Amino acid sequence: MIVNYTNNGWEVITQRAHGMLAAAIAYNWNDSVKTNRWLETLMAIAEHDDGQTELDGMDLLTPSGGPVDFKMREITIDHCVNTINIALSKSVYIALLCSMHLQFICGEHPEADVISFLKEQQQVRAQWRRLLKMTTKDADRDYALLEWCDALSLLLCQRENQPEHRAVDISLGPDNKNYQLIQKDADTLTVKPWPFKPAVFQLSYEKRLMKDLSYKDAEQFKTAFLNAPLQFKTWKFEK
Numbered sequence: 001m002i003v004n005y006t007n008n009g010w011e012v013i014t015q016r017a018h019g020m021l022a023a024a025i026a027y028n029w030n031d032s033v034k035t036n037r038w039l040e041t042l043m044a045i046a047e048h049d050d051g052q053t054e055l056d057g058m059d060l061l062t063p064s065g066g067p068v069d070f071k072m073r074e075i076t077i078d079h080c081v082n083t084i085n086i087a088l089s090k091s092v093y094i095a096l097l098c099s100m101h102l103q104f105i106c107g108e109h110p111e112a113d114v115i116s117f118l119k120e121q122q123q124v125r126a127q128w129r130r131l132l133k134m135t136t137k138d139a140d141r142d143y144a145l146l147e148w149c150d151a152l153s154l155l156l157c158q159r160e161n162q163p164e165h166r167a168v169d170i171s172l173g174p175d176n177k178n179y180q181l182i183q184k185d186a187d188t189l190t191v192k193p194w195p196f197k198p199a200v201f202q203l204s205y206e207k208r209l210m211k212d213l214s215y216k217d218a219e220q221f222k223t224a225f226l227n228a229p230l231q232f233k234t235w236k237f238e239k
Contacts, residue, residue, distance in 0.1 A: 065214030
């Protein structure tokens, strides 16, 4: 989960809500990224973080009882295996993109069992590309869109957009261009260069406000989360 500390308590966004926002971002991209697997691409972007479901987990709290932000956690072998199994239950293409994302997010110092898993995945991805009749270039292009939308979604969910028109780097897009996020006013953002098909559109994501700063255990946190006020953050994107 994504956790922001606010004046009113913890603001919590689930990984899947963040994934939904990433897919909404992709949906608005210009037609150059759309292939005959476009629906699957959107599903892969929406579900790239489905290997972790907060309400099923137990390691949700810090030693002081606050909610654990995703950046505080290492990727585990269970997370990796679950991600691929869930993706494979939908399609090999979705599993391919999710596998590429696991390779990207595991960082430089994963655990030994994760290193072994990732090495196996390199061979598996080659097999999947042959089954799908995809080149490495094709897969890299589609994954670049996933990674870009993931990066922008995280910037929004973590409140990393900057005031006073200060630009924030997003990532390289599928066209190998570097993009920046710029806040135009209190509720309006733009991206330069503009990669989207519509000149104006809105994006929103779901969040919950947790007023207590600490919880005695995961079950108490889950109950509080389900009963927390539901809020929506909406941004206008404008060319």
